[in-house]
Amino acid sequence: MREAFHREYLTFFERAERTRRWNVFTDVDWDQLAGHQPDPRLTLCAETFCGVEMYLPDYLRAHLELMRGDYGRAWFAANWGYEEAKHSLVLREYLRRSGARGDDELHDYTEAVLARTWQAPYDDGRRMTIYGALQEMTTFVIYRKQRGWAGQLGDPVLPEIYRLIGRDEMAHSRFYLKMIELHLAEDRDGTLADLAFVLRTFRMPAEDLLPDYDSRIEVMRAAGVDRGVFLAEVVLPLLKELGLTRHDLPRVPAEAVTEIPGPPGLLTQAGAKR
Ligand SMILES: [Fe+2]
Ligand SMILES: [Fe+2]
Structure with missing residues (x-):
């Protein structure tokens, strides 16, 4: 397994270095924002995703502890962390450079986000790996939808931003x-049992930790992810x-499913059974 993990990591890293590197400062045509009035629905979403991406230190800590x-x-975690660090940064730059948020607002938001701690939903490496595949793919789907929506609403840079970060998320999911x-x-049976368990209990990370959670969730549902x-x-x-x-x-026995406390997530419609 160690040799197999190592080989997969090398493949992932080589591909990333050769085909997927991008630059926050030069790969987004920021000049296009001049004179553009950003749509408040798009900026609320960008701020929300920026916040979810900001729990990176907690995600990394959990990852590194489990994979010690x-x-x-x-x-992989170290490289993944570098890629994820650009995701919150590019969205933050969008909010700032578009004039949607001021410096003080961004600092206040960052402080409010980081005042809370994200806890890993599972304490087992294999379950967290399954969780990672689902979470990265869900994020990819969310960003793909945002990209389309931002394009329809005529935002000059957000479609490219979501394309770049969505491509990273897809690569993470594939790893x-x-x-x-x-x-x-x-271990086929054990892995299938973990797959069933994680699918049954999955929810997106951190979104319920964000300030003004309810208004964010409304806008994101409107963006088409349920x-x-x-x-x-x-x-x-x-x-x-x-x-x-x-x-x-x-089958996952009902007694094995421990409900994760908190308000219903983006992916749990009111009243629907998780
Ligand atoms: Fe990300
Ligand atoms: Fe990712």
Whole structure:
């Protein structure tokens, strides 16, 4: 497994270095923002995603703690952290350079976000790997939808920003998918049980930690991501990539599902069973 993880990491990193590197300062045509009036719905979404991406220190800490002693996984985490660090930064730059938020507002928002701590939903490396694949793919789908919406509303730079960061998220999801394949090859039943469990209990990270959560969730639902989209555009494609269907997954006993406290997430419609 160590050798396999290491090889996957090298493949991931080589591909990232060769084809996926981008620059916050030169790959976005910021001059296009001159004279542009940003749409407040788009800026609220950008601010929300910027906030979710800002829990990076907590995500990294959890990742590194779980993967301690595993070279491939730890080096992946370090590289992943570099890529994720640009995601909140480019959105923050958008908010600032478009004039949607002032410096003080951004500092206040950052402080409010970082005052709270994100806790990893699972304390097991394999479950967190599955969680990672789902979360990265969901983020990709969200950014793809934002990209389309920003294009329709005529924003001059947001479509490109979401394209760049969405491409990173897809690459992250694919790396986790490779890890899941390795786990399936090593312990098929245990991995299938973990897959079923994580699918049953999944929710997006940190969104309920953000200030003004309720108004954010309304706008994001309007942007078209709900439980149905999650199933059709995240869960089913991932299972298909793994050569699985829902029938391959064992039943999760109700008593095994511990509800994660907090308000209903973006992906949990009111009243729907998680
Ligand atoms: Fe990200
Ligand atoms: Fe990511």
